Amino acid sequence: MHLLVHELRLFFIALQFFTRLPIPRWVGFEPIWLQHCARHFPLVGLLVGAFCALLLWAALWFWTAPVAVGLALAGGIWLTGGFHEDGWADTWDGLGGAVSREKALSIMKDSRIGSYGALALILMLGLKAAVLLALLEQDGWLALAGWIWAHAASRAAPVWLIHGLPYAGDAEHAKAKPLATRIGGAGLFVALAWVALASLGLLAVDMSWLPSLCLAALGVAGTTLLMQGWLDKRLGGFTGDNLGATQQLAELAALLGFAAQFVSHG
Numbered sequence: 001m002h003l004l005v006h007e008l009r010l011f012f013i014a015l016q017f018f019t020r021l022p023i024p025r026w027v028g029f030e031p032i033w034l035q036h037c038a039r040h041f042p043l044v045g046l047l048v049g050a051f052c053a054l055l056l057w058a059a060l061w062f063w064t065a066p067v068a069v070g071l072a073l074a075g076g077i078w079l080t081g082g083f084h085e086d087g088w089a090d091t092w093d094g095l096g097g098a099v100s101r102e103k104a105l106s107i108m109k110d111s112r113i114g115s116y117g118a119l120a121l122i123l124m125l126g127l128k129a130a131v132l133l134a135l136l137e138q139d140g141w142l143a144l145a146g147w148i149w150a151h152a153a154s155r156a157a158p159v160w161l162i163h164g165l166p167y168a169g170d171a172e173h174a175k176a177k178p179l180a181t182r183i184g185g186a187g188l189f190v191a192l193a194w195v196a197l198a199s200l201g202l203l204a205v206d207m208s209w210l211p212s213l214c215l216a217a218l219g220v221a222g223t224t225l226l227m228q229g230w231l232d233k234r235l236g237g238f239t240g241d242n243l244g245a246t247q248q249l250a251e252l253a254a255l256l257g258f259a260a261q262f263v264s265h266g
Helices: 002-018 031-059 065-080 083-095 101-109 115-138 140-154 156-164 185-205 207-234 240-260
Strands: none
Touching (some): 002 031, 031 065, 031 140, 031 156, 031 185, 065 115, 083 240, 115 240, 140 156, 140 207, 140 240, 156 207, 156 240
């Protein structure tokens, strides 16, 4: 029972870190919990995805699909405070140009957005909207369920980076210092287990979605490994901004995977 209560406490810490949602007062806080709660990032993603999908479903009753998708994207950004989107923009500001490792780290610390970051953010949101619209045209229920899965699976990608790479910045001055410490294999296993459960839930709704799920999973895995190699080469590790950027790219890759099945080459 004590173990279950502790895991629930860790989930609430992750929920508080990534969303605006309030958590019970009994949870408390210890700095080390922020590192341990990484195992539950995909579970937080399930809730964020469910919120976005529910908002999209509700909006479709009143507005056209483009408006509904825009409202759902805006709702997700509101719920998370644009946390991951900010990391995506900062990462491209720092790594978009041919600058040194030290200069890139310095740029990513700057709260101001540059041209690389602005363009990357516009392209990311535009592509997400376009892919969601394409999915809605082909299979509305897959668009909703697939988006939930994409939110969950993409949040396992940062856990993979925390496990596989060292922290690239100054760990002593990191905004979330515990996340600058590598997590063990057990934490990574739990995160991947949440993704596996989400996958089983998706297939329980409709087994015909299996090919789409496989493509989405390949997209998440491929982009995660791509980001790992790129960050290792450019920075020798990751920063908090890079974790957010990886989540955003993995989410988009998952949506592209779900939509790819419907492409006709005839």
